Amino acid sequence: MTASIRPVVVGAGPAGVRAAQTLVAAGLRPVVVDEAPAWGGQIYRQQPPGFTRPKRALYGFEVTRAKAVHAAMAAIRDRVDYRPHTLVWNAEGERLDLLSDGRAATLTYTHLILATGATDRVLPFPGWTTPGVYTLGGAQVALKFQGCGIGRRVAFLGTGPLLYLVAYQYARAGAAVAAVLDTAPFTAKLQAAPGMLRLPAVFAKGLWYLAWLKARGIPVRSGVRPLQVEGEARATGLLWREGTRERRVACDAVAFGYGLRSETQLADLLGCRFAFDALDRAYLPVRDAAGRTSVPHVYVAGDGAGVMGADAAERAGERAALALLQDIGTAVDGARALHLERELGRIQGFRRALERAFPVPADWAANVPDDLVICRCEEVRAGELRAATREAGAREMNRLKALTRVGMGRCQGRMCGTAAAEILAQACDTAPEAVGRLRGQPPVKPLPVALARHVEPEEVGR
Template sequence: MTDAPVHPPIIVGAGPAGVRAAETLVAAGLRPLVIDEAARWGGQIYRQPPEGFQRPKRALYGFEAGKADALHRAMADILPAVDYRPRSLVWNVENSALDVARDGRSETVPFSHLILAPGATDRVLPFPGWTTPGVFTLGGSQVALKFQGCAVGSRVLFLGTGPLLYLVAYQYAKAGATVAGVLDTSGFADQARAVPGMLRDPATFAKGVYYVGWLRAHGVPVHSGVRPVRIEGADRVEALVWRRNGREQRTACDAVAFGLGLRPETQLADLAGCRFRFDAMDRAWVPERSAAGRTSVAGVYVAGDSAGIAGADAAEMAGERAALALLEDLGRPVDSTRAALLEQNLAASARFRRALTDAFPFPTDWAAAVPDDTPVCRCEEVSAGTLRKAARDGEAAEINRLKALTRVGMGRCQGRMCGAAAAEILSQALGTGPDAVGRLRGQPPVKPLPFSAGILDKEAAP
């Protein structure tokens, strides 16, 4: 017997995972509701420029132009068969319903089956001067280039670690921007040891080698084993002082693009009531899920980087697999061979992801080196020293207790930008790992809302 869904299945996010999930549900005869913050589908990795933008896809996406075009076309082909709502923010999940804000107003949308695929965001850790105008995340600088067709500065320095560091630097250089340098916090020895594991995916490995080689061949300084010391400049970035092998150096620039890998967006899964586990590879708490994408909450599935960082190719497979799981739970027939193949390929992708983690390790020494007067939470102006004092005084041994005492994570970003840094500093001060201090509990709204959205009316309702 086939169950008919009480409400249309909902997909949050129209990136690689969300698009493939929608495509799978449409092929099975369902009409899903697809909700996405962006103006056009594609996600961060395949973000589309505004209508009428003239740069060709090869210039925007490089080697991935074919994949980007295929994903864009896939969604375009099924648009008549989906309820697609762009420029819409899901800001809460409660009682099997989503609160969705669009055009300054909010509505409640009930669901019986929900696929969460909101993607990931940059992980940043503070250092002196990181709040100076002209410091951007790697993802933010990539959005500026892809969506707005502009660089974040006239002379941009790239800092951090992970494949995105080299990709965005390459994209900027290819677009004609002046790249002042690429400073990688990971060491050459880390990357060399990880080569055998990265060769599990030779095509992806070759692209990474090409990006580094191309940058060097075009005169871009590339350094590994770097630690930032401070940003110089008051009204705008003027330079970055950095240290390598015990020696300080200074690179003049008017913008810094910074990121230490990616962090899954998990607030909606938290508000939905999903159980979480600590993922040592992502150094983050992620929803518990089966190989098919099922969470601990019946009818709620996770897919893509919001369930654990794995990249665009894996996100496409995970989106399709989660949709197949949804169909299975509705009693619809599915291709079990296809489902098994997707799980097999996702497992192989996870092995490659482990190799990338080895190549670009998280700088575990960072938290101890952050000066006490460095702001960690920009919204509430909470410093690293304030966090350490709460730990030393025995007042806080858990991140939510630290939040209550210091207001870290209580600002506009709800801890999305500062939460990971606060957990690292707290755990370092306590002499534990970040898994031991817990995770910030999700609070609605997950992102800032205008008063016109009616959140106050919702809170006052009986």
């Protein structure tokens, strides 16, 4: 029976690697499709050939886990059909449309595990389109993969664990960190501390990053409100408000972000049912404890199913693979499956505490000026979104898109959709879940105009 099973794993981060490893152990040969040039995902991203920074410098406290994930994939490399540099830009039926090295192809499957990861949650503020302003994730990619910083003197802004991690990584690499500015109040962290003690080792690492930064004289502020990035040709400074006082820090780059949002476009295109998740403040694919979606033989795992971090992603990838094996009639270790689900539940409790410690600014949308660009692809401003609600009665995201073109650009709403939904909800005086979500459209990421037209289906396991 296994000869007729054609499993595909999309993504080769912690979730995708553990899923593939589990399938290989059961005698299957999965296809592993990944945009990156090498496995590891964002958190355990590997350096390009010729770069020689030691792994300890790249991954810090996570070096042991990084090495384990890298080694796991290396050990099964000859037993999977591994396809790096490959974008899945569309999905329908039991077929994926791919772009690899400038050529298009299709890939059929019988079972699909989506381990698509997450990206930055972007909440714009004045000056965010100034050259030298990056997301936290973009700043981290530059450091890990390119071996360089985004500037000589960098200010870090936003909220969430990634804020402190990336600032720490930059400082350890020798960059000048101008300031770490957290929009969440310090009292929120104190109130959430008992919940974060569910995972004491993780909590301790967060405290270490904070203490390390402060011990080196780096300004760390909580409860701030960003006001403006200064500069025209390049960022020259950052203004923010702390209490009633307006402050400024000189910098030539800014990295900002407000936690992460799941990459769910492929699940959407496949017709998976979605529901609003209050913890992620977003619509996510509905799934059971094992990762099964509402579409038969389609599974989700890792941050693409709900942001919970790399440790949870490894467990979720394995659990989704075990569910796939169960569904094709292969015997699995039930005790192991139950253990994974319990571990994921424990991490979920920690994640709830994190959200209390690093909340998205509740008043962000109310304080956005009308002239602020929200969708930079189509240059749609906040005032236009509010006017569509006030003058045309838009109360749902796809109606807002039709009226304003928000989310119609290159990113297909991946970057601007969250912010637009927050503004629409505030303008309608309702909750974010009430305004819905942008419907997925292919291609999920930009394609070259001169795309080679090779679309013959490929055999999995070729």
